[in-house]
Amino acid sequence: MQNQDLDSASGSKIRVKGLTKQFTSKGGTFVAVDDVSLDIPAGRFFMIVGPSGCGKTTLLRMLAGLETRTSGSIEITRGDTGRPVNSMIFQGDSIFPWMTVWDNAAYGLRMRGVPKADIKETVGHYLDRTGLSKFAGSYPHQLSGGMRQRVSIARAFANDPEILLMDEPFSALDEQNKTLLQQELLRIWDETKKTVLFITHSVDEAVTMGDQIMVMTAQPGRAKVLIDVPFERPRHVLELRARPEYGELVYQIWDSLREEVQRAQRVEE
Numbered sequence: 285m286q287n288q289d290l291d292s293a294s295g296s297k298i299r300v301k302g303l304t305k306q307f308t309s310k311g312g313t314f315v316a317v318d319d320v321s322l323d324i325p326a327g328r329f330f331m332i333v334g335p336s337g338c339g340k341t342t343l344l345r346m347l348a349g350l351e352t353r354t355s356g357s358i359e360i361t362r363g364d365t366g367r368p369v370n371s372m373i374f375q376g377d378s379i380f381p382w383m384t385v386w387d388n389a390a391y392g393l394r395m396r397g398v399p400k401a402d403i404k405e406t407v408g409h410y411l412d413r414t415g416l417s418k419f420a421g422s423y424p425h426q427l428s429g430g431m432r433q434r435v436s437i438a439r440a441f442a443n444d445p446e447i448l449l450m451d452e453p454f455s456a457l458d459e460q461n462k463t464l465l466q467q468e469l470l471r472i473w474d475e476t477k478k479t480v481l482f483i484t485h486s487v488d489e490a491v492t493m494g495d496q497i498m499v500m501t502a503q504p505g506r507a508k509v510l511i512d513v514p515f516e517r518p519r520h521v522l523e524l525r526a527r528p529e530y531g532e533l534v535y536q537i538w539d540s541l542r543e544e545v546q547r548a549q550r551v552e553e
């Protein structure tokens with residue numbers, strides 16, 4: 285099933301209605317994502333938090349067109365510029381191990397036949413913004429995990445998609461690297477204001493990065509609550525986390541998430 289194009293006059297970048305996904309396994313049929321509806325305007329940094337197994341990745345994969353949907357609709361606004369609809373960044377390595385940093389970052393643009401001079405300018409810009417210029421000729425195995433995720437970020441932004449889909453991109457990183465990459469992503473995002481859907485397990489990450497947070501229920505994954513994040517941009521990660529209002533919002537979201545995490549644990553037991 286193809287995702288449909290959305291009329292740009294509607295003001296929505298992504299509109300999802302009644303999205304549902306059932307999987308069938310040996311044990312029978314179960315509902316992974318249940319009747320999720322979303323209306324996300326262009327330029328929103330939209331976060332999805334929920335307990336393990338609640339269908340976050342399945343939801344993102346349906347938006348990326350990598351997973352069919354059982355019912356419901358997905359509409360995404362597209363310009364007529366030939367840009368890709370989406371770029372994805374995963375938790376693990378989403379870059380090609382046999383390509384240099386430069387070639388990884390340039391991949392999407394080359395595939396689209398973008399003129400060489402434009403590729404040079406765009407890739408040079410994003411390698412600079414991610415601190416990778418010196419490593420342009422390196423291969424992924426020569427880089428740390430944090431640097432490999434920077435390559436993914438550079439590639440995704442260089443690709444200039446309509447929307448960016450991120451599935452726990454920093455969850456495998458240590459705390460220091462995670463904080464650094466969150467700050468870098470915020471800085472790069474501020475320049476482009478792309479529409480982002482970002483999955484995380486971390487309430488802190490959701491509040492630090494997002495404009496709006498959807499908390500999902502334990503399986504079957506439904507939209508439990510939508511919470512606006514009122515903090516101004518540009519954001520400084522550490523300064524933001526020191527603010528009392530930040531702690532209050534984290535607490536409020538945890539309150540909503542706690543019973544879902546407990547419910548998910550009971551399902552697993």
Ligand SMILES: Nc1ncnc2c1ncn2[C@@H]1O[C@H](COP(=O)(O)OP(=O)(O)OP(=O)(O)O)[C@@H](O)[C@H]1O
Pocket residue numbers: 307308309316334335336337338339340341342343503
């Ligand atoms: N291809 C598949 N076939 C059968 N079941 C699947 C498939 N993909 C996912 N599932 C199941 O659907 C449910 C939701 O999975 P999903 O990966 O979307 O959850 P998640 O919220 O992203 O989990 P986590 O936070 O642990 O990554 C899980 O029970 C998972 O086992």
